[in-house]
Amino acid sequence: MNPLERYAPLVDDEEAFFAACERPLPSVVRVNTIKTTPARAREALDDEGVGYEPAGWHNEILKLDGRSPGTTWPYFHGWLHGQEEVSALPALAVDPQPGEFVWDACAAPGSKTTQLAALMDDTGLLVGNDNNLGRLSALRHNSERLGVTNLAVTNQDARNFSLKPFGSDAFDGGERSVDDDNAGAAREAREAFDHALVDAPCSCEGTVRKNPDVLDQWTMDHVYSVAGIQKGILRRAVQATKPGGTVVYSTCTFAPEENEAILDHVLSEEDCRMVEFDSPLDTVPGVTEWEGDEYHPDVTKAHRVYPHHNDTGGFFCAKLEVEA
Amino acid sequence: MSDGSEGDDGSVGTNGDEGTETPTNSGQRFDRLPATADERVVPGRATREEVVGWWEGRFDVPPETFDGFTFWEKGKGKIWTFHGDTVDPIRVEGLGMAFLRTRQEHWKPTTNAVQRFGTKATKNVVELSGEAARRFAAGEDQEVDWDGDWGYLVVAHELVGETEPMGVGLYLHGELRSTVPKGRQESLPTLD
Numbered sequence: 001m002n003p004l005e006r007y008a009p010l011v012d013d014e015e016a017f018f019a020a021c022e023r024p025l026p027s028v029v030r031v032n033t034i035k036t037t038p039a040r041a042r043e044a045l046d047d048e049g050v051g052y053e054p055a056g057w058h059n060e061i062l063k064l065d066g067r068s069p070g071t072t073w074p075y076f077h078g079w080l081h082g083q084e085e086v087s088a089l090p091a092l093a094v095d096p097q098p099g100e101f102v103w104d105a106c107a108a109p110g111s112k113t114t115q116l117a118a119l120m121d122d123t124g125l126l127v128g129n130d131n132n133l134g135r136l137s138a139l140r141h142n143s144e145r146l147g148v149t150n151l152a153v154t155n156q157d158a159r160n161f162s163l164k165p166f167g168s169d170a171f172d173g174g175e176r177s178v179d180d181d182n183a184g185a186a187r188e189a190r191e192a193f194d195h196a197l198v199d200a201p202c203s204c205e206g207t208v209r210k211n212p213d214v215l216d217q218w219t220m221d222h223v224y225s226v227a228g229i230q231k232g233i234l235r236r237a238v239q240a241t242k243p244g245g246t247v248v249y250s251t252c253t254f255a256p257e258e259n260e261a262i263l264d265h266v267l268s269e270e271d272c273r274m275v276e277f278d279s280p281l282d283t284v285p286g287v288t289e290w291e292g293d294e295y296h297p298d299v300t301k302a303h304r305v306y307p308h309h310n311d312t313g314g315f316f317c318a319k320l321e322v323e324a
Numbered sequence: 325m326s327d328g329s330e331g332d333d334g335s336v337g338t339n340g341d342e343g344t345e346t347p348t349n350s351g352q353r354f355d356r357l358p359a360t361a362d363e364r365v366v367p368g369r370a371t372r373e374e375v376v377g378w379w380e381g382r383f384d385v386p387p388e389t390f391d392g393f394t395f396w397e398k399g400k401g402k403i404w405t406f407h408g409d410t411v412d413p414i415r416v417e418g419l420g421m422a423f424l425r426t427r428q429e430h431w432k433p434t435t436n437a438v439q440r441f442g443t444k445a446t447k448n449v450v451e452l453s454g455e456a457a458r459r460f461a462a463g464e465d466q467e468v469d470w471d472g473d474w475g476y477l478v479v480a481h482e483l484v485g486e487t488e489p490m491g492v493g494l495y496l497h498g499e500l501r502s503t504v505p506k507g508r509q510e511s512l513p514t515l516d
Contacts, residue, residue, distance in 0.1 A: 035439070048515070072512070076490070125408055140417070144421050147421070147439060148421065149420040150406070150420070152410070153416060165416050188411070
């Protein structure tokens with residue numbers, strides 16, 4: 001059975017949903033504003049005769065016709081980064097400001113991380129973590145190609161992420177003291193993040209338009225096993241974020257077990273609340289009931305993105321605020 | 325400076341000579357570069373002054389370009405630049421951008437550093453066009469006319485009306501060698 005059929009009861013137009021999932025996605029790039037402007041990037045594509053169409057909802061996103069972005073001059077210069085359209089949503093939801101301390105818990109290969117860096121004007125301290133050393137090299141390669149210089153790359157299990165490398169004793173029993181010679185606030189220990197992004201490992205059904213094989217490998221067991229990991233990472237993100245700070249949770253799956261159920265869990269276990277945010281793409285609210293389970297009523301503040309609504313991949317994105 | 329003052333887990337470099345304890349470089353963590361030679365504790369470590377001065381001396385990149393950036397060494401002679409500040413030393417996998425290779429006779433900037441900071445360079449910049457630029461990006465060596473210094477050069481071309489650095493070339497005996505790393509080499513169209 002096609003696992004997507006289990007979501008038919010959730011969508012407004014089954015036929016359009018299944019039809020969209022069959023269509024391949026266009027090649028999409030994000031303009032890297034650390035190195036150039038959207039206007040210059042478009043001009044460079046024009047000079048090469050590469051056709052494109054602005055995504056419309058965001059100035060920095062272009063849909064290319066035909067050619068893969070890697071074989072263009074603006075890509076070589078790090079002006080462009082191949083990134084699925086809908087995956088630009090979480091960094092916009094994080095909305096980080098220049099100078100802030102931000103954690104990307106599951107960062108590799110780095111599309112969202114480098115987008116966060118650009119939104120921060122490449123200032124402050126952005127921590128890009130991934131538990132997989134092989135994927136970290138992709139993260140480093142991408143961030144350096146795009147000219148990112150405000151990123152610290154870490155290799156930890158996000159579920160028990162420690163701020164000790166950044167001088168904090170908040171989560172590690174406090175054996176480290178900061179050198180007195182290191183005067184100045186920036187050299188002092190960083191105790192908690194202003195924002196965190198948990199773009200969690202998931203069953204990835206929403207990427208079916210890019211990778212149809214994803215459905216062949218799909219099992220309910222996999223859904224349950226990643227749900228456990230998702231709960232652990234999201235709880236840690238809330239713990240590691242300062243009161244009043246925000247945590248964005250995103251996946252590329254439709255499964256409520258990996259989306260609303262995870263939010264429901266963290267709302268009951270940690271001091272945090274759901275907050276609304278505007279989505280520039282057409283979305284529908286999170287669901288409060290699924291296969292006999294009920295979720296916290298506030299999960300409706302999350303956004304579900306279906307492929308047939310904006311001609312994108314499938315996605316889920318939610319924002320939490322950490323309470324004092 | 326905190327260089328060599330740590331030793332909390334025993335792995336921080338000393339030369340093992342009990343009593344002298346000369347701090348050495350560690351490949352496991354990022355250590356801040358000393359501001360000047362007077363503050364240098366780890367022998368052979370470049371200073372901030374030298375690094376900024378090298379970019380100015382070699383490429384005429386104004387020193388103020390690096391205001392707000394800190395410099396770190398991880399691994400012997402591998403200098404990283406970070407746009408901001410953090411605790412020193414710091415044990416992470418990456419900090420900012422790999423930037424410059426020191427502790428060798430001729431210092432060598434990275435391709436990514438030249439793409440990011442080489443836009444400010446006005447000296448030792450060789451500008452290629454058309455087929456020559458295409459060949460450089462593909463990682464090919466080629467003969468070029470250049471009557472400036474030999475050694476590492478900023479190699480640039482014109483893109484959308486401005487000079488844009490592509491990477492680092494090594495100019496020796498009439499030949500410009502492309503040092504664009506394999507993973508960054510690309511077969512690109514020839515621009516007019």
